[in-house]
Amino acid sequence: MTAVLEMARTLRRRVRELTGEARWDDYLAECAELGEQPMSRREFERLRDDEREHLPGEGRCC
């Protein structure tokens, strides 16, 4: 049972890494570790949007 739960947790984590949602999880964990108050999800995603705007961006191929 624990093995199944562990697998489900890993799978969920991989999916969230794929969609980029894991960035938020990582940020929360980092804040908790450092004992800092995290910013709101909205602020966090705004910052990520701004970053994306200025990165050359992933090309999409033919």
Place this chain on the structure above:
Amino acid sequence: MSTQSTHTPPPPAPMGGPRRMDAKSIAIWGTVAVVGAVCWVVLALSRGEEVSALWILFAALASYAIAYRFYARFIAYTVLEVDDTRATPAERYDNGRDFDVTHRHVLFGHHFAAIAGAGPLVGPVLAAQMGYLPGTIWIIVGVIFAGAVQDMVVLFFSMRRDGKSLGQMVREEIGVVGGIAALIAVFAIMIIILAVLALVVVNALAESPWGVFSIGLTIPIALFMGYYLRVLRPGRVSEVTAIGVGLLLLAIIGGGYVDQMGIEEALTLSKEQLTFALVVYGFVASILPVWMLLTPRDYLSTFMKVGVIVLLAVGLILAAPVLQQEAVTDFAREGTGPVFAGKLFPFVFITIACGALSGFHALIASGTTPKMLAKESQVRMIGYGGMLMESFVAISALIAASVIDPGLYFAMNSPAGATGADPATAAEFIAGLGFSITPDQLTQAAAAVEEQTLISRTGGAPTLALGMSQIFTEAFGGGLAAFWYHFAIMFEALFILTAVDAGTRVGRFMLQDTVGNLWPRYADLSWKPASWSASAVVVALWGYMLYVGVTDPLGGINQLFPLFGIANQLLAAIALTLCVTLLIKHGKVKWAWVPGIGLAWDLIVTMTASYQKVFSDNPAIGYFTQRERYADALDAGELLAPATSVDQMEQVVFNSTVNGTLQSIFALLVLVVVANAFVIWFRAVRAGSLPTTEVPRQESHLVQPSDFIATAEEKEAVREWETARRGTGAGSHR
């Protein structure tokens, strides 16, 4: 994050290196080899009998497995000497943005989504005019010895240079002349690729109200998703993707009712109208903030891409269709095919670029991906493995095109000037080619997928959609042929549009960067006048080529697709030249043959094709002979079919000139790069080796497996490392 820690966990032991094979793995690989060999023998010997598509599928899978297990491993450990004790750029710079240590399975997904698009779907469909066998052989052999090698080696060298781009590496490692030539070539080739991809969409949507309805709705769906992520529920990507896909399916189903909704006529658009719409869309999409349209559209198209490919593989195995196309048609020998002109050599190798060898991948492999690798040895699974997967997509597309009745296939893919765009004349034309189909059958085939006509629906997308619809209908039942057809059209158009958005943006960045060398302010990405004008230039360039293709009386696809294929392969020549150069500069001249095989073949093919397209005295092949023929007729006051007016005659003359000139320029640019590289090879061989811009080695403190499936030792090593890291208090959340 491990780099922030001053306590250092014990350095990892090198993993995944070459090992001796035990009896069990010899037995397994022996079996794979036998299965592969049997499939190839069946394909080689079957003529004029019923051949199941599964022989192709399993010949491909067995060949890929062996190439990946042995050849890719040899390249990684012997040729490139990947070193897992050496930190990757992602580990050293880990900034949570572009440099980001990424789990190998996740990175495989990202990389695959970036390299795979409409290319591997369209090329094989067109190449099916030569029969299924030439395409099958080239896709499989080409990927193993050229395409996957290119992707993996470029990825490796870029990783060793902190993720430098292809253009930068050519400039620094080969020379300024080669660098400038490469820069111009990359930009020009990108414009052609965007134009041809857009042309495929235009041809798929013209006179198809259902298609226009569904594709049109993807824009408000993407805008809604963007709004959702920005305002309603920030960051919930999985959630909004699920909603988006649901809406997408509704949009496809809804398209079946355009007639009842009374908007059928309004949505029946001509090619010119669609061209205009695409150009406006491309411009707007590239200047809007990316969160509004580009990012959400990318989520949708990536999900659909992976989903449909899996669905197609399952469908193929369930349906196990029989190939209808001949193994090798007469067009392969005679070069008189209506889909594109020219003989098997060199034109099959040009038409199928993506899936066998695609230069465009070198741009991805030297862009985002190298900055995300956790371990050096992962270049094998990401670079080589990712390209094998794309090759599998190409094989599936080839099968889908080959299960269609050949008469119908040629009716769909011959230009309107040849078929007369009417069932009666088309049936006559097909009979002339040596295949048979009745006008009635043509009308019925169109009615079955609820399209007004299937005649001269060139560009590959409608053919692939029809093949997929046949396979899915057989595999899953339910008489949903029309739904599946439009589902497939939607899926192709969706990611072509994503490529157009993203490509225009990348082109804009390239232009701003280049002009910025002379006028620094222009490179400022947030300066509106620069970004708007650069976007406008890029859109105008591909929009113009698109318009040329759409209005070409001779048929845009058969005129432009060879240009696209050659351009893509010429880019591959530049990338492979760089690979050979770097191996020689690193003192590994004895391994230069590894990318060298691909380079030699690619140069032979592209230069032969370029020569024929420029100098051939056959007007169907040589652009300038074609130009002369029409110019002479114009002077004599005659009209040459399929042109029906003086205007069209002038258009042919003009288009042939443009295409021929572009073709010559591309080939010359590549020759400049190769000639420049030759000088460096000579110097490096004489000196034994030459200094390169490779960054110095730094010890790695990360432990991660190399391959898709971690070995028992790797799992154990990762576990030990994680325990040690927790002990030192270094970042625990990864």
